[in-house]
Amino acid sequence: MAATPARVNELRALREQLQTRYAALKAAGLTLNMARGKPAANQLDLSKELLSLPGASDYTASNKEDCRNYGNLQGIPEARELFAPVLGVSADNVVIGDNSSLALMHDCIAFALLKGTADGAAWQPSATTFLCPVPGYDRHFAICEEFGIKLIPVTLNDDGPDMDQVEQLVANDPSIKGMWCVPKYSNPTGAIYSDAVIERLARMKTAAGDFRLFWDNAYAIHHLNGEAATIANIVELCAKHGNPNRAYVFASTSKVTLAGAGVAMFGSSPANVKWLLARMNQRTIGSDKVNQLRHVRFLRDQDGLKALMKQHAAILKPKFDKVVEVFQKELGEWGVATWTQPTGGYFISLDVPDGLARRVVQLAKEAGIVLTPAGATFPLGQDPRDRNIRIAPSFPGLEEITKAAEGVSLCVLLAVAEK
Amino acid sequence: MAATPARVNELRALREQLQTRYAALKAAGLTLNMARGKPAANQLDLSKELLSLPGASDYTASNKEDCRNYGNLQGIPEARELFAPVLGVSADNVVIGDNSSLALMHDCIAFALLKGTADGAAWQPSATTFLCPVPGYDRHFAICEEFGIKLIPVTLNDDGPDMDQVEQLVANDPSIKGMWCVPKYSNPTGAIYSDAVIERLARMKTAAGDFRLFWDNAYAIHHLNGEAATIANIVELCAKHGNPNRAYVFASTSKVTLAGAGVAMFGSSPANVKWLLARMNQRTIGSDKVNQLRHVRFLRDQDGLKALMKQHAAILKPKFDKVVEVFQKELGEWGVATWTQPTGGYFISLDVPDGLARRVVQLAKEAGIVLTPAGATFPLGQDPRDRNIRIAPSFPGLEEITKAAEGVSLCVLLAVAEK
Numbered sequence: 001m002a003a004t005p006a007r008v009n010e011l012r013a014l015r016e017q018l019q020t021r022y023a024a025l026k027a028a029g030l031t032l033n034m035a036r037g038k039p040a041a042n043q044l045d046l047s048k049e050l051l052s053l054p055g056a057s058d059y060t061a062s063n064k065e066d067c068r069n070y071g072n073l074q075g076i077p078e079a080r081e082l083f084a085p086v087l088g089v090s091a092d093n094v095v096i097g098d099n100s101s102l103a104l105m106h107d108c109i110a111f112a113l114l115k116g117t118a119d120g121a122a123w124q125p126s127a128t129t130f131l132c133p134v135p136g137y138d139r140h141f142a143i144c145e146e147f148g149i150k151l152i153p154v155t156l157n158d159d160g161p162d163m164d165q166v167e168q169l170v171a172n173d174p175s176i177k178g179m180w181c182v183p184k185y186s187n188p189t190g191a192i193y194s195d196a197v198i199e200r201l202a203r204m205k206t207a208a209g210d211f212r213l214f215w216d217n218a219y220a221i222h223h224l225n226g227e228a229a230t231i232a233n234i235v236e237l238c239a240k241h242g243n244p245n246r247a248y249v250f251a252s253t254s255k256v257t258l259a260g261a262g263v264a265m266f267g268s269s270p271a272n273v274k275w276l277l278a279r280m281n282q283r284t285i286g287s288d289k290v291n292q293l294r295h296v297r298f299l300r301d302q303d304g305l306k307a308l309m310k311q312h313a314a315i316l317k318p319k320f321d322k323v324v325e326v327f328q329k330e331l332g333e334w335g336v337a338t339w340t341q342p343t344g345g346y347f348i349s350l351d352v353p354d355g356l357a358r359r360v361v362q363l364a365k366e367a368g369i370v371l372t373p374a375g376a377t378f379p380l381g382q383d384p385r386d387r388n389i390r391i392a393p394s395f396p397g398l399e400e401i402t403k404a405a406e407g408v409s410l411c412v413l414l415a416v417a418e419k
Numbered sequence: 420m421a422a423t424p425a426r427v428n429e430l431r432a433l434r435e436q437l438q439t440r441y442a443a444l445k446a447a448g449l450t451l452n453m454a455r456g457k458p459a460a461n462q463l464d465l466s467k468e469l470l471s472l473p474g475a476s477d478y479t480a481s482n483k484e485d486c487r488n489y490g491n492l493q494g495i496p497e498a499r500e501l502f503a504p505v506l507g508v509s510a511d512n513v514v515i516g517d518n519s520s521l522a523l524m525h526d527c528i529a530f531a532l533l534k535g536t537a538d539g540a541a542w543q544p545s546a547t548t549f550l551c552p553v554p555g556y557d558r559h560f561a562i563c564e565e566f567g568i569k570l571i572p573v574t575l576n577d578d579g580p581d582m583d584q585v586e587q588l589v590a591n592d593p594s595i596k597g598m599w600c601v602p603k604y605s606n607p608t609g610a611i612y613s614d615a616v617i618e619r620l621a622r623m624k625t626a627a628g629d630f631r632l633f634w635d636n637a638y639a640i641h642h643l644n645g646e647a648a649t650i651a652n653i654v655e656l657c658a659k660h661g662n663p664n665r666a667y668v669f670a671s672t673s674k675v676t677l678a679g680a681g682v683a684m685f686g687s688s689p690a691n692v693k694w695l696l697a698r699m700n701q702r703t704i705g706s707d708k709v710n711q712l713r714h715v716r717f718l719r720d721q722d723g724l725k726a727l728m729k730q731h732a733a734i735l736k737p738k739f740d741k742v743v744e745v746f747q748k749e750l751g752e753w754g755v756a757t758w759t760q761p762t763g764g765y766f767i768s769l770d771v772p773d774g775l776a777r778r779v780v781q782l783a784k785e786a787g788i789v790l791t792p793a794g795a796t797f798p799l800g801q802d803p804r805d806r807n808i809r810i811a812p813s814f815p816g817l818e819e820i821t822k823a824a825e826g827v828s829l830c831v832l833l834a835v836a837e838k
Contacts, residue, residue: 067679
């Protein structure tokens with residue numbers, strides 16, 4: 001949204017009126033939650049068939065393997081084939097995990113710290129740094145914080161991270177071993193990395209020979225507008241530029257089928273796949289192959305995936321539209337906030353005047369509207385300008401979303417007026 | 420089996436005859452596998468209902484949670500209640516994981532190396548040692564080998580590890596941070612830890628204040644003879660002796676329901692549960708709750724578990740009996756081998772004369788009978804006496820088991836005669 005001249009003084013004059021409206025909001029006793037990117041129950045209903053699949057006599061994979069028994073660390077062939085296009089690699093270079101792609105990311109970092117990567121020795125936590133485009137995803141940051149890995153924020157623009165910043169940092173600091181990227185419909189801004197940015201990420205010179213892009217393509221097929229955004233293929237570009245092992249690609253069906261009972265996946269170069277399997281081999285005999293089969297039976301093929309994602313979009317888009325509509329109506333004329341209008345993904349990013357994000361979230365909470373904590377989109381939960389708020393419109397119903405967006409808008413105006 | 424005087428010279432005299440029989444065995448072109456403790460297909464069939472559970476409209480846990488969605492790192496209450504008695508802790512102190520208890524063990528070690536335990540700082544791999552009763556389970560050893568953790572073998576007797584050895588080692592060496600234990604129907608000997616041994620493990624003084632028993636109760640309910648062996652409660656005894664956080668207890672339904680698609684579980688003290696959840700919280704939003712619900716719906720309660728395990732025993736016991744019967748018939752009179760007769764679990768442990776285990780496994784392999792590699796039951800795959808062979812009778816059918824046991828017996832006799 002383009003910035004409008006801020007009318008702060010006028011808002012201050014309306015302070016009492018805003019306080020009266022806020023008192024009424026509190027009195028309404030709302031209990032709304034827009035804190036996390038959880039699918040709504042009717043989205044989960046789209047996959048209800050999964051709950052009785054694969055059926056009592058259907059347990060044999062295409063390679064004749066009994067999915068009920070032990071074995072096959074990499075995942076059954078038909079599951080790897082189904083998800084290979086989502087990752088942009090061949091089925092040979094896919095590993096299917098259990099339900100959480102975050103777990104695969106965590107384990108890739110834990111393994112690098114304990115054992116090193118395919119290109120180098122164990123990372124020393126005290127000499128390991130990750131770049132994180134901000135605003136970004138708090139659970140990415142939390143993994144690094146858990147292990148004492150330093151995080152350097154870089155600016156996330158509408159076309160991806162500020163590559164001038166990134167190139168300069170990675171070229172000169174050998175402690176920079178990794179970078180978090182949500183390349184499509186970024187959490188929370190909805191930014192889509194441009195081909196030029198992706199090419200620069202693949203090509204850039206890094207002081208660390210074992211630098212890794214943690215390419216969390218969580219929203220690879222999560223379009224809101226019917227039209228799929230396509231992004232450049234990071235694994236192919238890394239190979240083209242002589243950095244074949246640079247990108248670890250992650251995805252999952254958490255926001256495709258069942259958020260808590262889907263399958264996660266990893267795609268990368270042959271050397272990285274070999275490395276991951278060698279590490280996983282000490283950890284488990286294999287992931288849940290019945291759940292892999294269940295997903296293949298339900299999703300069938302790329303057309304099946306696309307059809308399901310259209311149904312999700314039909315549920316989600318009105319919610320996103322409603323938030324944007326309410327923000328425009330309630331906040332647009334005041335020029336005190338900007339927000340994103342993503343074409344996919346799960347979040348809207350709201351920027352309020354510097355120093356007010358915590359206050360807005362606090363006001364909303366007191367009125368029964370739970371938002372993601374202010375600061376969560378920055379490392380250590382500290383937004384240096386205290387201005388960014390992540391809005392997660394997926395879980396509540398449309399009527400609740402309307403109330404919540406109106407409530408948040410009022411909280412923004414009141415916070416400005418109070419100041 | 421009691422030892423019989425060895426009749427090695429007589430066997431040598433029969434060498435040519437044994438070679439002729441072995442040539443015939445090879446000519447038969449067998450392809451039998453007794454290498455791993457995999458359930459047979461008809462055991463997996465016992466849980467076929469799982470493949471269409473929980474059903475399209477059944478996804479709500481007892482706490483009203485939608486099992487399809489994100490959340491609940493610890494596991495749904497009814498799953499924790501169902502498995503609490505298996506672990507010997509209250510449901511509050513159970514964590515349900517995904518399908519692999521090995522993964523929970525691996526992660527407990529990885530977390531200790533990266534973050535420390537509830538009782539101390541991060542373990543340094545170069546200054547971390549585990550005790551391992553031998554013969555033992557190769558995948559336990561492999562986790563330690565992966566991370567550069569030193570393994571010290573201790574003797575496993577019929578009533579558990581040699582506690583004089585264990586007590587002396589842990590009292591004097593602060594690098595000893597852990598010990599692998601399969602307390603019931605041990606892999607591979609079938610040994611059951613006596614109450615006296617368990618009490619000493621709970622009570623013993625350890626130089627390391629953050630020493631942990633990795634209590635892999637993999638065969639907690641896996642009785643072969645109808646009668647459940649009961650062992651002392653390690654978590655309670657550790658608490659009684661002032662070492663409340665000493666034991667991590669692990670189990671899974673891998674050999675109860677579906678080997679590749681079951682649920683794994685962890686039980687311990689409140690402090691250890693809190694510690695594990697704090698670590699897991701960076702890794703995942705939660706394990707697969709639909710699979711937890713599926714298991715609760717299928718297994719129902721303790722009686723349901725017991726009834727299912729009886730059906731497993733009905734399939735497994737004839738296989739174990741057959742191996743022992745063939746060994747007795749073919750090997751008994753020669754006094755060159757001893758074997759265990761377990762009352763539960765998944766393995767029979769066969770000891771041949773020193774220096775011959777590798778040769779026996781090699782001969783068997785050439786005749787189409789795949790056994791667990793000789794040495795696998797010792798750290799680094801090196802059996803110092805080269806005498807122990809793990810026999811896994813669960814997977815092949817009864818007719819194949821008979822042929823395999825006869826083949827292995829012939830290989831033992833030939834190996835002795837060759838020497």
